[in-house]
Amino acid sequence: MKLIYLAGNWHSGSTLLDIYLGNGPDCFSMGELIQISRDGIEKEYCSCHEKIEDCEFWSDVFEEWNSQRSLEDSRFKVIHEKYKLSVRNNVWVIFYHLFPTSEVKTFWEDCQKLYQIIYIKSESEFLVESSKNPLRLMLLKRVFDNENLFVLYLKRNFVGVLESYRKKYEKDLSKGIEKDIQPKKVSKTAFKHLSISYMTYFLKCGLSMVRLRYEEFVGKRGDSEPLTELSEELDIELTSKEKLKPGHLLAGNRLRLKKELKIEKMRSKHSELGQAQISFAKLIEFFSV
Numbered sequence: 633m634k635l636i637y638l639a640g641n642w643h644s645g646s647t648l649l650d651i652y653l654g655n656g657p658d659c660f661s662m663g664e665l666i667q668i669s670r671d672g673i674e675k676e677y678c679s680c681h682e683k684i685e686d687c688e689f690w691s692d693v694f695e696e697w698n699s700q701r702s703l704e705d706s707r708f709k710v711i712h713e714k715y716k717l718s719v720r721n722n723v724w725v726i727f728y729h730l731f732p733t734s735e736v737k738t739f740w741e742d743c744q745k746l747y748q749i750i751y752i753k754s755e756s757e758f759l760v761e762s763s764k765n766p767l768r769l770m771l772l773k774r775v776f777d778n779e780n781l782f783v784l785y786l787k788r789n790f791v792g793v794l795e796s797y798r799k800k801y802e803k804d805l806s807k808g809i810e811k812d813i814q815p816k817k818v819s820k821t822a823f824k825h826l827s828i829s830y831m832t833y834f835l836k837c838g839l840s841m842v843r844l845r846y847e848e849f850v851g852k853r854g855d856s857e858p859l860t861e862l863s864e865e866l867d868i869e870l871t872s873k874e875k876l877k878p879g880h881l882l883a884g885n886r887l888r889l890k891k892e893l894k895i896e897k898m899r900s901k902h903s904e905l906g907q908a909q910i911s912f913a914k915l916i917e918f919f920s921v
């Protein structure tokens with residue numbers, strides 16, 4: 633089983649890239665698998681417009697997985713949530729990997745069973761996951777052999793990322809917004825941007841990685857050099873369709889719920905950044921990798 637993992641900051645276009653790759657004949661888009669331990673995920677919408685619990689793909693996957701996995705669901709969720717990005721979680725995950733208990737090892741085995749079930753059911757050569765968070769690579773290295781795990785680092789200019797983080801959304805499951813989203817503080821967003829950027833480079837050690845700039849991806853409608861490099865290296869065919877159809881993406885940006893979509897730049901509704909914030913964002917971008 634093989635996986636293309638999309639790493640990068642939030643609001644960088646990873647859902648669109650996931651859908652784009654999944655529209656090719658060799659890849660299956662899974663969306664943000666990292667969210668399977670989120671409370672109430674089964675009531676959220678898959679990109680096929682069914683709730684996860686009713687979706688023909690995911691309901692079969694989870695039924696099969698529940699019959700095979702060993703760890704109790706509540707314990708699985710506790711450990712799985714630790715792989716979400718935060719300073720405290722980083723410490724937990726390092727601890728798990730340095731001194732794995734039998735429970736943690738069972739957790740890794742259960743994760744592997746889940747990916748195997750998805751892989752078989754998808755009937756595709758590659759799975760694509762857009763969980764973004766580089767910390768998850770530590771888990772994935774336990775699940776996949778290094779030669780079968782590929783990192784596609786999607787890097788968006790921090791000015792665009794910051795603008796997107798400043799927007800506000802209200803929870804609406806039917807629109808694919810799973811919680812109220814408040815504008816984030818500039819300093820926190822900058823810290824996150826730099827952390828993700830350096831952690832991706834650090835944690836991809838031992839793996840093959842391609843770096844793709846969001847602006848190039850949308851500007852060239854997918855036909856960009858890093859993606860050509862990826863398709864040649866992995867021997868996968870990229871789609872030439874102009875209208876993309878989301879398949880069964882679990883979680884991710886709300887655009888996964890569109891019936892079909894084109895590759896285009898995310899629109900900024902209200903450009904609220906002041907000159908000082910733009911200058912700060914450019915500085916952060918300069919220091920990111």
Ligand SMILES: [Zn+2]
Pocket residue numbers: 678679680681682687688689690879880881
């Ligand atoms: Zn579905």
